[in-house]
Amino acid sequence: MMPRVSTFFFASLILLLALGSCQRSQTNLPLAQPQWLRNDQARGFRLGAQGDDQFLLLLDPVSGDTLGRFQWGPGQYAQFRHLDAKSRIASGSGVISGLFSALDLDTLIRAVDQRSYQPHGLMHREDLIQFALGGNFNRQELLKAQPHLLVHYFFDNSQREEIERLAPKVPVLWIQNYREASPLAKAEWIRAVGFLFGAYSQADSLYSLVKHNYQKLAQQAKVPKPVFCNLPYAGNWTFPGQNAYLSTLIRDAGGTAIWPQESQSEVMVMGIEEAVGLWNSQPQLLWIHPGDCPDWDCMADRVPRLMPLSRQTQLRVAQCDKGDLPGQVNRWYNEGSVRPDQLLSDLIHLTQDSLPQPDSLYFYRLIKQP
C-alpha cells in the first residue's frame, strides 16, 4: 500500500513541477523585440510596436542616454515599465500641457505646476489641482490628484532624482523637448504624446503639416535682416545663445541676430553699453520681445537712455503677446512649441521687407512708436 501512495505522491509532484516549468518556460519565451518607428528630426523619443503592444523609449536628445522605457498592451516586457493606466495626467509645465491641448487631450490633465502658466483652456478649469508652484512640489496635492503618469522635464540629474522620489509609484515621463536641436524637432514631440494617448494619426498629420509649412516658409526668407531682442534690466541685457530656440527661428526667418553668435549656453548676458553699441550701428532693425513691455511708453520708462538712440535707427518693434489677455499666460510659449511654422510665418512677415497686415500676424503685434 505504502509504495503506491508514495508513487502517486511523487508522480503528482513530478507532474506539478513539469507543468510549472512548462508555464515558466512559456513566460520566459523571449518576446519579439519591438519594431521602432523612424523619427523625422526628434532625438528624445522612440516609438515602437509589437503585435498589440506599444512602446515608448525616452532619451536625452543630446547625449542619447535612456531616460525611460514604457510599454502598454497585453504583453509584459521585463525591460519596460508597463503602463496599466494613463488617463490621469499631472503636467509639469505649461509647454507640456500645450502638447496635450494641441491634440484636444487636455481633459486628461488633472494636476499642473502653476495654474497661471497653463494654456487658456486649462487655466480656468475648476477641478484642476495645482501640485507645484514654479517647480516647488506639494507632494500631498500631487497624490490627491491620483495621477497615473507624471509628465515632466528636468534641468539636471538632481532635479530628476528629486521629482522621482516625490511620487515613487507614479511613472514619470521625461519630456526633454527643450533640448532638441531645432524647432521642428521640438514640435515633433506631438507624435510621442499622440502615440501614447491614442491620437497618433491626428498628431502625425499635425506634425506633417507643421513641417511642410515650416520648410516652405524657410525657403521664402531670402533677404537677411538684422534682428535684436529683449530689453535690458538693471544694466544687463540678456540674449539667447546661438543654439537657442529663438536664435534658430530668427536664422530660419532670414534674420541676422546682431549679438555675438558664439555662446553655447542658452542665455548670454551683456552690458547695456556694449549691447546698445551693437544696434546703434544698424540703419534698420527688427527689435522683438522687448521684455514685458506692451507699448513704447513702458519701454521708455524702463530704459529712458535708449530713447534718443532709437531715433537714429529705423526700428520695427514687435512684442509676442497678440491676443493675450491680462493675467493669462503668453501663448508664444505653450502654442509656439507645437506650431513653430506659425512662429516662423510671423517672423518672416516681420523680418522681410513687406510690412505685415495686422491680421497676418498670429503671435506677434507691432508696437507703435511716437
Added chain:
Amino acid sequence: MKSHFTWIALALCTGICAWELWFDAPVENAYLWWEFRWPRVLGGLMAGATLALSGLFLQTLFRNPLAGPFLIGISPGATLAMALGLFGIEQYQGVQLSLNGQIALALLGAFAALALQLFLSRRQRSTESLLLIGMVLSFAFGAATDLLQNLASAERLKMFSLWNMGSFERLTLAQLPGLAILLTSLMGLAFWRAAAMDSFLLGDTYAQSGGLSLKQMRGWLIAGGAAGAAWITALCGPISFIGLVAPHIARELLGSGSHRRLWIHSAIWGSFLALSADFLAHHLLPHHLLQVNAVSALIGAPVLLYSLLRQRH
C-alpha cells in the same frame, strides 16, 4: 611703509579709469561714452568709496569687524522691497514700476529695514545685541524674499535675478550728482568725527568719560552707514564684500585702527575694489558681462580670509 600700497591702489584706480574712459572707449559715439561709459566708471568709483565708508561706520558702530550692510539687514531689506515690487506690485497688481519707482522702492526697503532695526534695538545697550538683531532681520528678509520668488512668473524671476547681480552699468548721468553729494557728506562726517570714532571704539565708559555723547555718536554712525549702503543698493543692486573688506585692508596696511587716516584709505580701497570688480566683470569673458556682485566677493573673500588668518597668528 605698507600704507604705500594704498597709493598704489589709487594709481591703479586712475589707470583703470583712464583705460575705460579713453583707451577702451566707444569713440565713434559720443552719446554712448557720455550716457553709458562715464556714469559706469565714475559711478563705480564713487559707489566703491561710499560702500567702504558705510562699512567703516557700521564696523565702528558695532565695534565688530564683521559688521556690514549685508549683516545688519540693509541690503536684504532693499532686496525684499524689490521682490515685493516685482512680484507683488507689478505681477499681481499689473502696475509697471518706472526706473525711478524701483529705485525709490529699494531705498524705502533699506530704510524700513534700518527703522525696524532701530525700533527693535532701542532698549538694547550692547552692540552684540544690535548685531544679532540685524542678523535675525537679515535672515527674515531673506526668507521672505525666497517665499516671494516662489510666486513669481519666469519673466519676473529673470528680472529679479538680473537686479540681484549688482552692476554699475545701471547708473545714469542724472544719478551721479546725488551720489557725489552723498559721498562728500560721508567723507565730511568721517573727517569731522574721526577722533570721536576712535574714542567710541575704546568702549562706552571711555567714550563717555571723554565727554562723547554715545546716543549722538550712534545716531551719526547709523545714519552714515545706512544711508550709504541703502543708496548704493538701490542704485546698483547688492554689491557684496566691498563694505566689509575695504576697511579691513586699510586697517591691515596702516597697522592702526585710528580713523584719522583710516577713512580715506578705506575709501580708496573701496573704489579700487569696485573698479577692479567692474573691470574684470566686463573684460574676463568677451561679450559676456559677469556679476559684479560675484566678482567683488571673489576678490574680497580671499583678502578677508588672509587678513583674518594673519591676525590669528
